[in-house]
């Protein structure tokens with residue numbers, strides 16, 4: 091793989107921009123010019139374009155076709171000859187259905203700029219709903235002479251454009267995603283003249299050597315061929331080049347963000363002596379695993395520096411992240427700074443506080459839990475102590491710390507994100523101060539996403555959970571086997587084990603595919619209803635001899651806490667809940683988990699839920715209750731029964747459902763990818779990442795002349811969010 095070094099990127103870039111300045115004094119086109127000034131675009135069409143996200147000529151060039159049509163043999167209507175099989179393209183002028191004939195026929199008259207042609211489909215009644223006047227269609231079939239006229243019989247056809255008023259004067263090329271106000275054909279016409287001026291619009295990023303070595307075509311050809319490919323081979327080359335550029339700019343943005351974070355802000359360096367180290371380790375009732383030690387070492391190395399740590403700690407539920415985070419926290423405290431530990435929910439913050447308390451019994455480290463329930467004088471007093479630096483570790487939810495908590499000297503922030511990643515939250519905190527930052531996540535992040543959505547973080551991974559973990563046996567249970575499962579669970583409960591019953595949150599599979607998360611709210615009621623009904627059934631019928639309680643997100647916090655507490659103490663046998671318990675409970679005695687409607691959960695989420703059990707040494711059982719005939723759903727359930735490796739499951743899920751289901755890139759402040767796909771284009775992604783990070787090392791601010799075009803493109807893409815502007 092070739093690096094983008096200064097040598098490689100280079101002179102061509104400079105000469106391009108030189109040309110564009112010197113070439114024409116008044117540029118006809120520029121990338122930032124509004125599309126409204128293009129031929130054929132008035133205010134109405136400009137508005138229609140805006141709705142498609144296209145405002146400038148640059149946007150238009152990146153408004154790529156969704157499909158392409160190749161008809162190498164397409165001829166004009168006046169070139170047709172009898173008894174040849176040919177392809178023509180034209181506008182449907184009129185249609186007619188003659189049902190009264192012995193052989194009913196559907197016919198259409200097709201027009202191009204050279205003439206008219208009658209097309210006939212025998213028994214074509216079914217076409218009445220498909221082919222309509224105003225469409226542009228391509229037809230391939232045999233030409234016959236009928237009543238001294240050439241016509242085409244029973245051709246295969248393809249509708250190229252739904253709505254049109256004139257014949258197509260050129261054929262081939264892209265089919266654009268259209269809208270009510272703009273047809274694909276109109277877009278094509280508007281793009282065409284822009285393509286004739288590519289030389290002044292598109293400037294090269296890399297020098298010739300690199301382009302050759304990376305087997306890329308020029309940027310200008312790429313834009314030309316993506317809109318109007320001469321053939322399939324050239325289209326493939328165009329896609330490859332544009333995908334590479336897109337991934338390269340994204341990686342450059344990440345590389346730059348990371349560089350900026352490391353070099354433009356400073357944190358308190360935390361020294362770790364042997365004495366400090368052994369004092370911290372004495373707090374743990376066990377030896378950290380090899381993986382935990384590796385992570386600790388990476389964190390210690392980070393925190394030693396004045397550059398703020400920005401590290402993601404990944405590990406399955408129960409893999410022992412808390413201990414690693416606590417090590418970091420105690421190291422910060424030993425260096426006379428404060429620590430904030432933040433969780434996405436109050437239950438989880440609670441849980442963190444409880445486990446920290448367990449480790450810190452009789453320690454002088456001052457720690458407090460701040461929850462929404464804490465109000466009035468008590469709260470004020472605590473906030474005062476935090477501000478004065480009398481308190482070392484503050485545990486709470488993310489929302490709370492953003493509001494009004496001020497620190498004396500915040501040295502480390504630990505964010506347990508579980509499922510809910512929030513790069514923005516991290517950014518927001520930064521404004522207040524620049525602490526070291528450790529983000530924990532229990533969702534295994536596939537390598538592709540680690541390189542994109544989280545590409546600006548360093549990553550530590552706990553791959554293997556601590557030993558002596560009970561195995562988890564996962565079974566998919568259909569309706570027939572429910573009773574058997576209940577009976578099995580009953581025996582376990584009699585043996586004083588505890589069980590979770592979880593009801594589905596309605597997943598994106600049922601919501602709008604584009605807004606997977608926004609729909610959770612509207613479905614909440616039905617989820618709650620399902621859980622409530624399930625609870626009634628379980629407590630009065632199935633397990634009437636046991637204590638069955640319901641826990642859900644809408645309960646007041648004290649009530650939730652009380653139920654959790656009773657479950658922890660073994661006073662509740664079966665806990666029925668919506669997914670509130672998704673977050674990190676640690677109950678070794680709970681060895682049974684039943685997930686109702688398991689086919690509606692994402693795999694990563696199922697895996698996460700399953701991680702609630704298997705916390706003790708006893709064998710645990712996860713029952714996936716699901717009735718489904720859907721092959722994909724069955725497949726996914728089987729993956730769960732076979733597989734216990736969170737990373738493999740996540741990778742599988744990503745392939746099956748696409749990255750949007752797991753994370754939205756936009757949510758992470760990255761521009762959405764228009765043409766590249768992080769799964770399919772993995773190799774390009776790796777190459778782009780390597781080259782981008784090397785480039786930033788070599789010319790961090792991209793001030794070298796030969797990097798000017800890249801810099802401009804980066805600015806256009808990210809705006810000034812990268813801080814490139816103020817440095818310039």
Ligand code: ADP
Nearest residue numbers: 376377378379406407408409410411412413556
């Ligand atoms: P996570 O936060 O990754 O879900 P925790 O840190 O809560 O996992 O650890 C899960 C359980 O494993 C806890 O009960 C903890 O005490 C235990 N544990 C963690 N590390 C070890 C270890 N090295 N050896 C034995 N038990 C461990």
Ligand code: MG
Nearest residue numbers: 408411412674
């Ligand atoms: Mg945990």
